[in-house]
Amino acid sequence: MSGNAVQRVSLMYRVGVGMGGTVSFLAAVLLAGCSTPPTAKKRALAELYGLRQRSAFSISRQEYWSIEETVARAESHLARGERKRAEVLFDLAAGKAKLLSERLELAQAEKDEPQPSSRDAVSKQSADWDDQLPPPATDSVSPGPPPAPESPAMAPPSGHLHPQSAPAPVEPAEPQPGEMRSVERVEPAEAPETARPRSSVIIGKRFSYTVGKGESLRYIGAKFGVNWRRLAQLNRIDPQKPLMAGQVLRIDTRRIVPRQIDDGIVINIPDRTLYYFRNGEVDRVLSVAVGKPKPANDPEKRDWHTPTGNFRIIGKVKDPTWRVPPSIQKEMKEQGKEVKTIVPPGKKNPLGKYALKTSIPGILIHSTNSPESVYSFSSHGCIRVFPESMEDFFNSVTEETTGEIIYEPVKMTVAEGGEVFLEVHRDIYNRYENLDEQVKSIAQEQHVEERIDWNKVRQVLKRMNGTPEKVSF
Numbered sequence: 197m198s199g200n201a202v203q204r205v206s207l208m209y210r211v212g213v214g215m216g217g218t219v220s221f222l223a224a225v226l227l228a229g230c231s232t233p234p235t236a237k238k239r240a241l242a243e244l245y246g247l248r249q250r251s252a253f254s255i256s257r258q259e260y261w262s263i264e265e266t267v268a269r270a271e272s273h274l275a276r277g278e279r280k281r282a283e284v285l286f287d288l289a290a291g292k293a294k295l296l297s298e299r300l301e302l303a304q305a306e307k308d309e310p311q312p313s314s315r316d317a318v319s320k321q322s323a324d325w326d327d328q329l330p331p332p333a334t335d336s337v338s339p340g341p342p343p344a345p346e347s348p349a350m351a352p353p354s355g356h357l358h359p360q361s362a363p364a365p366v367e368p369a370e371p372q373p374g375e376m377r378s379v380e381r382v383e384p385a386e387a388p389e390t391a392r393p394r395s396s397v398i399i400g401k402r403f404s405y406t407v408g409k410g411e412s413l414r415y416i417g418a419k420f421g422v423n424w425r426r427l428a429q430l431n432r433i434d435p436q437k438p439l440m441a442g443q444v445l446r447i448d449t450r451r452i453v454p455r456q457i458d459d460g461i462v463i464n465i466p467d468r469t470l471y472y473f474r475n476g477e478v479d480r481v482l483s484v485a486v487g488k489p490k491p492a493n494d495p496e497k498r499d500w501h502t503p504t505g506n507f508r509i510i511g512k513v514k515d516p517t518w519r520v521p522p523s524i525q526k527e528m529k530e531q532g533k534e535v536k537t538i539v540p541p542g543k544k545n546p547l548g549k550y551a552l553k554t555s556i557p558g559i560l561i562h563s564t565n566s567p568e569s570v571y572s573f574s575s576h577g578c579i580r581v582f583p584e585s586m587e588d589f590f591n592s593v594t595e596e597t598t599g600e601i602i603y604e605p606v607k608m609t610v611a612e613g614g615e616v617f618l619e620v621h622r623d624i625y626n627r628y629e630n631l632d633e634q635v636k637s638i639a640q641e642q643h644v645e646e647r648i649d650w651n652k653v654r655q656v657l658k659r660m661n662g663t664p665e666k667v668s669f
Contacts, residue, residue, distance in 0.1 A: 236286035237274070240267055243293035247300075261603060261627060263293050265503040269557060281557070397456070398609060398617060398664050399478055400449035407443040418570035418582055420449050421469055421483030426661050452607040452619045452664050453478060461561075461599030463579060465502055466621035467607075467662060468571050470561070470579065472589065482589060483571040485564070485580035489624050500576045501625055502601060503556055509597040511553035512590065515541035521558060524576055548583055550590040554599070562586070573624055603627060606634045608642060609664070616644050616668035618653060620660045631657055644668070 244267060247260060270285035405416065413435055417424035428435035431445050439445075453471055455462045462471040463484065470482040487502035518539040520528075528535045539545045548563025561579040563586035564570065570582045579601075581589060605628070607619040616639075620631065628634055635653055639645045652667040659665075 236283045236290060237270070239290040240270070240286040240293065243290050243297060246297055247293055259292070259296050262505050263289050263296070265501075265505055266292065268501075269503060397453050397478070398450055398611070399453060399481060400451055402446065402448045402450065405445050405447050407439045407441055407445060409441040411439060411441075412568065413439065414568045416445065416447075418483060418568050418572075419584075420447055421451075421481070421571050422447060422449065423571070423662060448663055450664055451481075451662070452609050452617065454602060454604050454607050455600070460597055461593075463502075463599065463601045464607075465504070465601065465603045466605035466624060467619075468573070470581070472592070479592070480585075480589065482581050482585050484561075485570045485572050485575050487575050487577040488573055489626075499625075502575070502577050502579065503559065504601045504603050505556065506598070506600050507554040507556045507559070508599070509552050509561075509593055509595050510555050512593070512595060513551045513553065514590075515549055516545070516547045516551040516562070517541060518545055518547050521576075548586065550586045552590065552593060556601075563590075606631055606638060607664075608635070608638045608644075610642060610644060614647065614668070615666055616647050617664040618656050618667045619662065619664045620656050621662050622660055 244263060247263070266285055266289040270282045270289060274282035405420075407416070413424040413427050413433075416422075416439075417427050425435060427445065427447065430448065433439075451467060451469065453462075454464045454467075455471070456476075457473050458476050459473055462473070463469070463486075464471075465486050468484055468486055470484050472479045472482070488500040490499035491497050520536050520539065525535050525537065539547075541549075543565055546565055547560065548565055551560045551562035553560055559578055561581060563583045564580040565583075566580075567583055569575075570580055574580075603625065605621045605623045609617050611617060618635065620635075623631060632653075635657070636645075639648055647668045649667055649669050652665070656665050656667060
């Protein structure tokens with residue numbers, strides 16, 4: 197394209213955005229004399245730009261982030277030279293983005309109907325103000341700081357230490373390592389037909405655990421899906437000092453199930469948990485490790501986010517061989533490590549003894565040779581499962597089992613007696629501007645705004661301890 201044509205496109209781009217976004221811009225490009233049709237990548241990026249202009253991520257976040265993840269996967273394939281696969285994914289992203297864009301335009305058109313009278317407008321404004329969170333109130337409770345980001349390098353040491361506080365009374369049987377079965381279930385009240393329930397049950401329980409020889413806080417946290425810093429806070433012990441064999445710890449594995457399905461797998465990234473359903477019931481719950489976020493102190497470094505979206509199990513492998521992706525080989529080289537291309541089965545294989553292949557390119561659900569890394573954000577995108585839990589899970593899952601990876605840091609449910617419970621995790625991938633607004637949105641969907649004590653909500657948001665807490669009056 198000539199220099200004058202480029203200037204015309206630049207001018208028409210600004211005009212196009214003012215006229216309504218992506219469609220006008222694409223028309224301007226064609227009028228400027230660009231005779232080559234846009235590639236799938238260009239179409240996808242143009243549609244995605246249009247969604248960003250409409251703030252689609254705050255209106256239909258799950259669909260929007262699914263499109264973002266599809267584009268990211270396409271870029272990954274393109275970087276590996278897999279152009280055909282990349283084109284297919286870019287085409288898919290462009291199609292999904294266009295459909296979402298059309299839906300948003302239709303919704304906007306419905307809103308642009310004749311304006312109400314001034315009296316109605318004042319009433320509507322008052323209602324909007326009433327929906328806002330009340331101003332902060334002084335609270336005598338001084339919550340502890342939210343847990344810091346997970347980091348394998350910061351794991352507390354293993355070893356021996358006398359309890360620093362009297363141990364809790366020993367309670368009934370401990371669950372199996374890495375899994376929290378539905379011991380205590382709080383059934384929700386039936387939601388109105390217009391509500392879209394986010395969850396339907398609280399699972400897990402509070403119990404006491406006797407520390408085994410050589411076990412650390414991080415190892416125990418990985419076993420049961422509990423942040424090891426939270427574990428230290430709950431038991432009032434110094435996380436930098438080793439535990440003593442025989443020491444008794446209090447553990448809380450309660451959590452809200454984020455989705456209710458008939459059969460299959462749901463993995464929620466913020467709470468690092470895999471939920472396996474059979475016949476409409478939660479069959480088992482496994483703590484997992486998921487992809488690393490972008491380092492806060494090194495914004496130029498890439499992230500290793502676990503992608504969201506639907507998938508199915510397309511293969512099962514015992515004693516897998518790890519073929520190291522080029523991207524991880526590059527990281528090894530940058531870190532001054534020995535660059536490996538293939539790692540055979542054995543103790544040094546990070547995939548462990550069992551691996552489930554998913555239909556998402558490059559994403560496995562697998563065991564690990566580093567148990568303490570489970571229940572953290574430390575993988576290159578794969579889903580790591582605690583070794584002692586993976587064998588049974590591997591044998592239970594069949595090929596063609598379907599699943600979904602979701603991203604929901606805020607979960608809410610209504611118990612049988614009408615009490616509202618809120619569970620908040622860190623927005624580790626920074627996908628939300630404000631979790632307060634997310635709580636408000638979910639409360640509106642479940643029609644429970646009037647039951648909620650918003651002072652309690654603020655305290656839960658400050659703590660972000662990842663356990664269900666009552667927030668109703």
